[in-house]
Amino acid sequence: MLGPLYSSFFRCHIVPKFAIKTLSNSRGLLSLGCCMCSDSSAKTDPSSVLSHVADHILEHNVRRILVLAGAGISTDSGIPDFRTPGSGLYDNLSQYNLPWPEAVFDLQYFYSDPVPFYSLAKELYPSGRYRPNVAHYFIRLLHEKSRLLRCYTQNIDSLERSM
Structure with missing residues (x-):
C-alpha cells in the first residue's frame, strides 16, 4: 500500500x-x-x-x-473536463443534437454524422485559443x-x- x-x-x-x-x-x-x-x-x-x-x-x-x-x-x-456538471463537455454538447453525450466519440455514430465530432475537434484543436x-x-x-x-x-x- x-x-x-x-x-x-x-x-x-x-x-x-x-x-x-x-x-x-x-x-x-x-x-x-x-x-x-x-x-x-x-x-x-x-x-x-x-x-x-x-x-x-x-x-x-x-x-x-x-x-x-x-x-x-x-x-x-x-x-473543460468531460464530466463536471454544468461546465463539462458532456453538459455542453446539446448544440449538436446528439442522442447521448458520448455519441460524439462513437465510431458508429460518426459514420452516420461526422459533423459533431469535427466541430468539437476544431473547437479544441490548438489554435491559439x-x-x-x-x-x-x-x-x-x-x-x-x-x-x-x-x-x-x-x-x-x-x-x-x-x-
Missing part, C-alpha cells in the same frame, strides 16, 4: 516522497500517483509541487519517466532533457505537443 496521498496541485495529489523513492528504486522508474479530488480549495501553487518533483528527479538521477496525463491536466488552460500550462511545459522540459520515456494521455487537446 502506498499510503495517503499528499501535495495537492491541479486538484491532484502526488504520492509522498517515500512512496516515490520505493517505486523508483524497484524498477528504475519515477512513479507519481495522482488522483482527482473534488475539493477545489485544495489547490496549491503548481510550480512549487513541480519543483519538489524536479528535485526528486535530480536527487535520484531519474532518467526514464513515464507520464500518464489525465483530463485534469488541461483544465487550468481553460479546457488555449495555451499550455505549467504542467504541459514540465512534460516538454522532461522531453528536452531526455528524461521522458513516454507520455500517454487521454486528452484530445494536444496541448502537451503544441509548444
Whole structure:
C-alpha cells in the first residue's frame, strides 16, 4: 500500500516522497500517483509541487519517466473536463443534437454524422485559443532533457505537443 496521498496541485495529489523513492528504486522508474479530488480549495501553487518533483528527479538521477496525463491536466488552460456538471463537455454538447453525450466519440455514430465530432475537434484543436500550462511545459522540459520515456494521455487537446 502506498499510503495517503499528499501535495495537492491541479486538484491532484502526488504520492509522498517515500512512496516515490520505493517505486523508483524497484524498477528504475519515477512513479507519481495522482488522483482527482473534488475539493477545489485544495489547490496549491503548481510550480512549487513541480519543483519538489524536479528535485526528486535530480536527487535520484531519474532518467526514464513515464507520464500518464489525465483530463485534469488541461483544465487550468481553460479546457473543460468531460464530466463536471454544468461546465463539462458532456453538459455542453446539446448544440449538436446528439442522442447521448458520448455519441460524439462513437465510431458508429460518426459514420452516420461526422459533423459533431469535427466541430468539437476544431473547437479544441490548438489554435491559439488555449495555451499550455505549467504542467504541459514540465512534460516538454522532461522531453528536452531526455528524461521522458513516454507520455500517454487521454486528452484530445494536444496541448502537451503544441509548444
